[in-house]
Amino acid sequence: MPGRVVVDQANPGAHLTRIPIPGISTATDSSQASVKGKVIKKGPLVSLGDEDFVLKAVVEDEESVRSSSSRNGSINMILFGGLAKDFSEAVSLGEVVVMTGFTVGKSPTAHKDQLHPCNLLLSGDDACLYVLRSLSPSVSPSPTAPKRSSASEVSKPAKVSKYTYVPLDDLKPGAVVNVYGVVVFFKQPYKTRGTDYCSSLKITDQSNQKVVCTIFCEKLEDHPKIFQLGDIIRMHRVKTQAFGGSINLLNTFGFSVVTFDGRPESAVVPRTSSKSFHFEPEDERAVNELRTWAAKQDLLPTTPRVHLSSVQPQSYFDLDCQLLWKAQVDGACILLKVWDGTRCTHPLQDFTVEASAIQGPSSLSRERSDLAVNILVFDNHAEIAKQLKPGDYLRIYNLHATTGASSVPCSSGGSGLNQVAFHLHGGTSYGRGVRVLPDDCPAIQELRRVVECFPEDDIFNESAIMEIWGTPPETLDDARGCSATERRCDHALQQVTLAEVKQSVPGQLFHVSAQLKSYQPRPLYQALKLHCPKCRAIQEIPDDDFLSETFLEASKAPGRIAEPWLLSESLLLPGDGPKAPGRTLSIHLSKELFGERKSKDLIYVTGATLEDVCQLAAAYQYILPVMPSGGSASLMDLSAPFLFRGNKRYYGCKQCSQVSVKELKVDGSEEINEEMIAEAVGVKLLQYCLVLKLELQQGRDTLEVLLLRDAETFFQVSLEEVAANQETHNKISKTMDFLCPPGSRLGETEFDNLDWLSDWLPSIEVRQDGLVVQVFDGRS
Numbered sequence: 001m002p003g004r005v006v007v008d009q010a011n012p013g014a015h016l017t018r019i020p021i022p023g024i025s026t027a028t029d030s031s032q033a034s035v036k037g038k039v040i041k042k043g044p045l046v047s048l049g050d051e052d053f054v055l056k057a058v059v060e061d062e063e064s065v066r067s068s069s070s071r072n073g074s075i076n077m078i079l080f081g082g083l084a085k086d087f088s089e090a091v092s093l094g095e096v097v098v099m100t101g102f103t104v105g106k107s108p109t110a111h112k113d114q115l116h117p118c119n120l121l122l123s124g125d126d127a128c129l130y131v132l133r134s135l136s137p138s139v140s141p142s143p144t145a146p147k148r149s150s151a152s153e154v155s156k157p158a159k160v161s162k163y164t165y166v167p168l169d170d171l172k173p174g175a176v177v178n179v180y181g182v183v184v185f186f187k188q189p190y191k192t193r194g195t196d197y198c199s200s201l202k203i204t205d206q207s208n209q210k211v212v213c214t215i216f217c218e219k220l221e222d223h224p225k226i227f228q229l230g231d232i233i234r235m236h237r238v239k240t241q242a243f244g245g246s247i248n249l250l251n252t253f254g255f256s257v258v259t260f261d262g263r264p265e266s267a268v269v270p271r272t273s274s275k276s277f278h279f280e281p282e283d284e285r286a287v288n289e290l291r292t293w294a295a296k297q298d299l300l301p302t303t304p305r306v307h308l309s310s311v312q313p314q315s316y317f318d319l320d321c322q323l324l325w326k327a328q329v330d331g332a333c334i335l336l337k338v339w340d341g342t343r344c345t346h347p348l349q350d351f352t353v354e355a356s357a358i359q360g361p362s363s364l365s366r367e368r369s370d371l372a373v374n375i376l377v378f379d380n381h382a383e384i385a386k387q388l389k390p391g392d393y394l395r396i397y398n399l400h401a402t403t404g405a406s407s408v409p410c411s412s413g414g415s416g417l418n419q420v421a422f423h424l425h426g427g428t429s430y431g432r433g434v435r436v437l438p439d440d441c442p443a444i445q446e447l448r449r450v451v452e453c454f455p456e457d458d459i460f461n462e463s464a465i466m467e468i469w470g471t472p473p474e475t476l477d478d479a480r481g482c483s484a485t486e487r488r489c490d491h492a493l494q495q496v497t498l499a500e501v502k503q504s505v506p507g508q509l510f511h512v513s514a515q516l517k518s519y520q521p522r523p524l525y526q527a528l529k530l531h532c533p534k535c536r537a538i539q540e541i542p543d544d545d546f547l548s549e550t551f552l553e554a555s556k557a558p559g560r561i562a563e564p565w566l567l568s569e570s571l572l573l574p575g576d577g578p579k580a581p582g583r584t585l586s587i588h589l590s591k592e593l594f595g596e597r598k599s600k601d602l603i604y605v606t607g608a609t610l611e612d613v614c615q616l617a618a619a620y621q622y623i624l625p626v627m628p629s630g631g632s633a634s635l636m637d638l639s640a641p642f643l644f645r646g647n648k649r650y651y652g653c654k655q656c657s658q659v660s661v662k663e664l665k666v667d668g669s670e671e672i673n674e675e676m677i678a679e680a681v682g683v684k685l686l687q688y689c690l691v692l693k694l695e696l697q698q699g700r701d702t703l704e705v706l707l708l709r710d711a712e713t714f715f716q717v718s719l720e721e722v723a724a725n726q727e728t729h730n731k732i733s734k735t736m737d738f739l740c741p742p743g744s745r746l747g748e749t750e751f752d753n754l755d756w757l758s759d760w761l762p763s764i765e766v767r768q769d770g771l772v773v774q775v776f777d778g779r780s
Contacts (some may be wrong), residue, residue, distance in 0.1 A: 005129050005131065005432065006128065006130050019035055020063070022061065022073055023075070024104060026118060028374045029630050031632075032632050033100075033630060034098050035102070036058060037074075038624060040074065040094075052178070053080070053085045055078075055084035055088055057079070060296045078253045083122055090730035099131065105119055106118060123254045125397070165179060166211075175240050176238070176240075178237065179232075180205060181203025181233055181291060182204055182231075183201055186199070186201035188435055190380050199215050212248045212270065213235070213250075216251060219273075225271040227441065231259050239251075262290075263291070267523060268284045268288065307342045308342045308344040308373060310342075313401055313420050318398070319338075321338040321394055322393050323338055323392045323394055324364060325359060327377070328356045328357050328386075332378060334377045334386065337360075337373075338373060344420065348421070360391075361536040375396065376421065376423050376424070380428070381424050390722050392534075393436070393437045397431050397433050397435075399422055399423070399521060400423045402420070497701065499698075512698070515696065516694060516695070516696060516739045517695045517740070519695065521693075523535060527690050528690055528722060532684060537653065541651075542639060542640065555608060557627045560628050563663075565590060565592070568588045569588075571585045583607055585607045586607055587605055590664060592666070595671075601621045602622040622644070623643070624644075633661040634659070637655060639654075642683055643678070647724035648686060652684060653683075661682075664680040687719075688720055691706065
């Protein structure tokens with residue numbers, strides 16, 4: 001439904017969070033909020049074209065004005081389209097209004113009118129304005145106001161605006177217009193000296209007139225999503241300005257932008273960060289007409305993008321690639337390790353960075369490592385690069401393949417005069433910049449097919465693994481016996497000595513027969529960790545004391561959840577004593593699951609302690625603890641489990657998750673599982689892993705190895721069960737006691753009595769000098 005004005009006696013937006021006007025800021029989450037105020041100023045209705053209007057008014061927070069002398073009690077609001085026209089006809093000075101579905105912007109007139117530094121923008125389908133006529137009975141309609149019906153009547157919804165688009169050769173200075181165009185030049189957004197990002201582009205249309213557009217937005221995602229020359233762009237409410245004898249365009253109040261792929265054969269799919277936008281069959285027709293015209297004018301790129309395999313020294317080019325990892329070199333430079341599935345044929349400079357500075361998997365498979373290149377990103381682009389995540393698909397514009405000395409030290413030494421280095425220089429000349437491409441971008445599909453043909457990297461981050469050691473050895477309680485079944489070695493790798501392993505080149509696989517001298521950590525429960533299969537981060541499992549405190553703090557969060565897709569029931573629990581107040585525990589059920597007779601499969605709880613959740617987990621299949629946030633449901637901090645199932649606890653990755661609690665959609669016969677729930681709330685599931693350091697001995701030779709990837713095969717257990725079940729944990733303890741009995745270190749017992757591990761450690765892989773990082777089951 002388009003934006004509308006509603007005359008109401010009731011309390012509209014009761015399910016939303018009411019925000020006082022002085023509390024409004026650009027950081028305000030307006031999606032679940034309302035603002036109430038009295039209209040104290042009302043400007044004229046200005047026509048921007050056929051059925052497109054704009055109106056400015058000022059509303060005042062009466063309570064804030066009475067209690068404080070702050071000027072922030074009054075704020076400008078700008079209304080657009082049919083909403084502006086309805087407001088002009090239906091609302092008088094002095095009437096009280098409630099606004100929902102608005103956005104918050106910075107007020108450019110705050111220093112002049114001495115009002116709130118922000119303004120409220122109401123446009124699009126979500127915007128709504130309620131007139132509380134019954135709350136201001138003393139206000140009489142102005143003599144010129146049109147006659148209205150009874151107070152409970154709802155005004156007729158505003159007609160959907162038919163936007164008028166001005167050809168680029170008809171632009172006149174000083175107007176606010178809507179335009180379509182084909183992008184013939186663009187610069188990626190860059191940080192200004194203020195709080196905004198600025199992007200600039202040049203567009204043309206069938207009139208062959210070229211117009212420069214400059215866009216200022218505080219958020220990167222609000223800028224046009226332009227990927228290449230020839231893309232189609234539609235802009236609403238841009239202001240025309242005369243500059244240097246030509247007309248330029250500048251974004252203004254209510255600015256809206258949508259872009260489209262410019263290739264005639266591609267689908268007409270709008271690219272925008274706006275939650276709601278106007279798009280009709282007329283718009284699709286306009287896009288296709290511009291595509292056809294642009295193709296005939298040779299405005300589309302005629303050559304494919306350059307691959308690393310075809311790069312020539314001293315050239316500038318655009319590169320599509322995938323980010324493997326990144327590292328901060330200094331305040332003005334970031335190193336990106338990228339690849340596109342092809343090999344650069346020229347010798348490359350390699351650079352030295354601290355291992356602790358690397359974000360992402362520093363250990364790559366041999367195939368990826370051989371094809372990866374380093375890119376140095378400088379100055380203003382380093383700010384953008386800080387927001388990139390390993391795994392992102394990138395398009396880097398105006399990348400320079402340079403030779404010669406670099407400001408970053410080379411790991412191989414020398415001047416690098418005959419070696420190629422890739423630099424993304426500072427500035428925005430020639431459209432220089434870097435942009436993340438979405439997974440469904442047509443231009444990236446070929447690259448995805450290429451890189452996915454290569455084997456995945458090892459799922460563990462070596463630098464993270466090495467950071468977790470530090471637990472001093474302890475003596476285990478005496479628990480004899482072994483429950484493991486006998487296994488035989490049946491792979492074809494040749495057996496070698498530990499001395500031969502230590503002298504080998506990294507990357508080889510070996511079969512060894514050795515004794516287990518010692519292992520760490522002790523106690524064994526400290527070896528169980530959490531790791532993310534996407535970013536390879538490894539973290540400790542928090543203890544119950546920490547979790548109890550986290551849940552207790554979350555249970556005190558104010559507010560309530562009013563999601564339309566939830567059924568809620570609250571219980572008042574008594575306190576622990578006369579001085580301890582009671583608390584409210586709320587249980588929420590999904591309406592869809594309730595209708596599918598799956599109400600016990602998943603419940604959401606607020607105000608619950610860790611003990612409460614554990615008790616509820618005995619009666620329900622999955623428990624999802626949530627907190628109120630502006631009337632919506634939000635997850636707790638991901639340091640704590642976000643999901644419970646019986647004794648099992650599921651954690652999420654802070655870096656890779658994009659949390660947003662949404663209703664879980666299931667078919668009638670579909671079984672709910674933790675992967676489905678994690679996807680519904682935007683969480684990347686962490687997995688359990690076992691990180692165990694073993695010291696092997698063979699005669700006088702010793703070697704430290706890590707047991708990581710095949711720990712479940714080694715111990716014949718599920719690590720998820722180990723975390724939830726003490727009996728399964730004890731099975732690992734008994735296995736280790738059998739292989740390395742308590743008190744069996746040198747000097748305490750005869751070492752010759754220890755068991756040999758030719759069957760228990762079938763294969764090892766050398767990954768670093770002096771350290772065998774991975775022990776695995778070579779038979780699999």
